[in-house]
Amino acid sequence: MPGIWRYKGGDEKPMEIRFLPDHKAVFKGGYEFYNPAKWYFTPATAELKLIVPKMKQNGFKLFNQWTYTGLKTNPKEKTIIYTLHERRICFMGYFYEKQGR
Helix, strand or coil, X not given: CCEEEXXXXXXXXXXXXXXXXXXXXXXXXXXXXXXXEEEEEECCCCEEEEECCCCCHHHHHHHXXXXXHCCEEEHHHXXXXXXXXXXXXXXXXXXXXXXXX
C-alpha cells in the first residue's frame, strides 16, 4: 500500500499524498498544514484509514458528499475511511490517483 497518490491538477495545482512505509502520510503541494497524518490498510477488506489529527471535526463534513464512493468518516477519531475498489481516493474534493503499482 505505501506509495504516492497524486492529484494531477486542474482547478488547483498538482498535489500529492505520500503514504510512507512507517504508516505516516505526508501532504505535498497542498494541505501541508494537516501534516503529519497516519494511515492503516487492511488488505482483506481493501479498507484504507487515513487519520488526520490536525483536521477540525467540522472539516469532515465536506466528505459527506462523496459517501457514494464508499467513503466514510469518523470525526471524533479524525479518520477518513476509504474502500479501495479503484486506484483513486477523494480528499477535500480532489481525486488523487495511485502512482505506479
